[in-house]
Structure formats: C-alpha cells, structure tokens
Amino acid sequence: MIANMEAELTDYLREVLGEDLLEVYKQRDKRLFVRVKPAAARRAVEALRKKYRDMRFMTLSAVDHGLDIEYLYHLDLSGIVLTIRSVKSKEDNTLESIADIFPAANFIEREISDLFGIKLSNHPEPDYGGLILTKDYPEDKRPLRKPFERTDVPPKARPVVEALISSSCVAPISTFIQKKRKEASLLESAPFAFTDKETLKEFHEFIRSTSLDAKVGFDWEKKRLRYK
Numbered sequence: 001m002i003a004n005m006e007a008e009l010t011d012y013l014r015e016v017l018g019e020d021l022l023e024v025y026k027q028r029d030k031r032l033f034v035r036v037k038p039a040a041a042r043r044a045v046e047a048l049r050k051k052y053r054d055m056r057f058m059t060l061s062a063v064d065h066g067l068d069i070e071y072l073y074h075l076d077l078s079g080i081v082l083t084i085r086s087v088k089s090k091e092d093n094t095l096e097s098i099a100d101i102f103p104a105a106n107f108i109e110r111e112i113s114d115l116f117g118i119k120l121s122n123h124p125e126p127d128y129g130g131l132i133l134t135k136d137y138p139e140d141k142r143p144l145r146k147p148f149e150r151t152d153v154p155p156k157a158r159p160v161v162e163a164l165i166s167s168s169c170v171a172p173i174s175t176f177i178q179k180k181r182k183e184a185s186l187l188e189s190a191p192f193a194f195t196d197k198e199t200l201k202e203f204h205e206f207i208r209s210t211s212l213d214a215k216v217g218f219d220w221e222k223k224r225l226r227y228k
Contacts, residue, residue: 005080006032009048016047032082041086042096045073049101052077057102062112064146067217067226069116071095090148091226097123107131117142149227150217158225161216166223168203 010024013034020040025033036044048055058074058081065087073084088095095118099106106124110131113120117139120128129135133142153161163170178188207213217226 002030002080005078006030009077009080009082010034012051013044013047017044030080032080033085034082035085038086038088038092041071041073041084042098042101044084045075045098046101048075048077048082054078057098057104060098060105060108060112062116062118062144064116064144066146066150067148069118073098089226093117094119094121096121099124115142115144117145150215153216153225158227162218162224165204165207165213165216165218168200 006026009032013024014021017036017040020037020043021034022037023033023035027033034044054077056076058076061072061074063070063072068087068089070085070087075082075084095109095112097105097109097120099109100122109120109123110125110128112118113128114130114132114137160170181188207218212218213220218224219226
C-alpha cells in the first residue's frame with residue numbers, strides 16, 4: 001500500500017512537471033525527496049494539493065548555502081513525508097508564497113522572510129514583515145543570512161579561479177615570450193587549451209561534469225565568479 005502510494009506520487013509529479021523535475025529519491029520507507037527547478041516549486045505544491053485534498057502541509061525550511069538558498073517544502077500524505085527541494089540563486093531574492101494553497105504556510109513564510117531577508121511575492125498579507133524582527137531591522141544584518149560568497153575560495157585566489165575556468169589558463173605565454181624562446185633555441189611551449197576551440201570546449205565540459213563551476217560559483221554567461 002505505502003509502496004504503491006509512493007510510486008503514484010512520483011509518477012504524478014513526473015507527469016505534471018516534466019523536465020522541471022530534476023531528481024526523485026527515497027531516503028527510507030515513507031520518506032521521499034523531489035528536487036525541482038525553482039520556478040516549478042509552487043506548481044508542484046499546487047498540483048499535489050489539487051490531486052490529494054487530504055495532503056497536509058508540515059513546514060517549510062530554508063538553508064543558506066552562501067550563493068544560493070535552498071527551500072524545502074515538507075508535506076504529509078497518509079504517513080508518507082514528501083519533501084520538495086528547490087535551490088534558488090540569491091540574485092533573485094524572492095520567494096513565491098504558497099499560503100493561498102496551504103494557509104498554514106503563512107507564518108513560516110513570514111519567519112523565513114524576517115530571518116533570511118527574503119522578499120515574499122503574492123503573499124496574502126502585503127504588510128507581512130515584523131513577525132520576529134522589527135520592521136526597521138537592517139537588511140544586511142538578518143540573523144540566518146550568510147555573506148554572498150564562497151568562503152572556501154580565498155579572495156586572492158578568485159581572479160585565478162576565474163581565469164582558469166574561463167580560458168583554461170591563468171597566465172598565457174605571449175607571442176613575445178614565444179619568440180624569445182625560439183631565439184634562445186628553446187622548444188616551443190605546448191599550446192594551451194584556450195588556443196583551440198574544440199579543446200577548450202572539452203575542458204569546459206569537464207569543469208561542468210565535475211560541478212566545479214557550481215562549487216565555486218562561476219557564471220558562464222558573464223565568464224566570472226558570481227561574487228568577488
């Protein structure tokens with residue numbers, strides 16, 4: 001019975017979300033996790049509520065990872081705890097409310113807003129601030145909000161990391177140096193990956209496959225770290 005319900009839940013979410021569903025895994029019996037794209041989090045909650053009217057909202061958790069904030073929606077259906085996970089970049093400092101779907105989410109959303117400095121969109125109470133902190137509490141002093149950076153990449157190393165990922169080289173050898181090497185009868189330096197488009201593409205695929213770009217917070221579009 002439980003196994004059938006778990007399978008039904010995951011199949012339904014796959015059908016509703018399609019490519020917006022990134023991962024489904026079972027931690028143990030009656031404990032399911034579903035990872036979705038940020039824009040699909042509310043849609044997933046709404047779809048589940050529509051199909052399973054007796055589904056119960058338990059709580060909403062938020063975890064600050066430095067560059068991103070992860071939101072975890074914990075729902076209960078007949079003893080099965082389903083957690084919908086989504087990770088949203090801090091550049092978009094908003095959270096779409098689900099209080100109209102589950103009124104019980106009202107206070108926890110306001111608590112997260114106060115403690116993390118998150119802006120709620122479409123919340124049923126426009127003046128939702130001031131639940132835990134005063135309304136004039138400084139935005140940059142929120143108790144649970146971490147600095148926008150990766151502390152495991154020291155500031156002095158950040159330009160090096162940027163250059164290495166974007167071009168595969170920290171300090172390319174100039175044509176002048178190559179000429180001097182030739183005059184000195186030294187062997188020509190091996191070409192760097194960035195001199196060949198296909199090789200550089202392969203190098204970037206390797207960076208992505210190891211998730212190094214995500215770990216250090218590299219923005220491929222801007223070709224720089226998301227922080228300095």
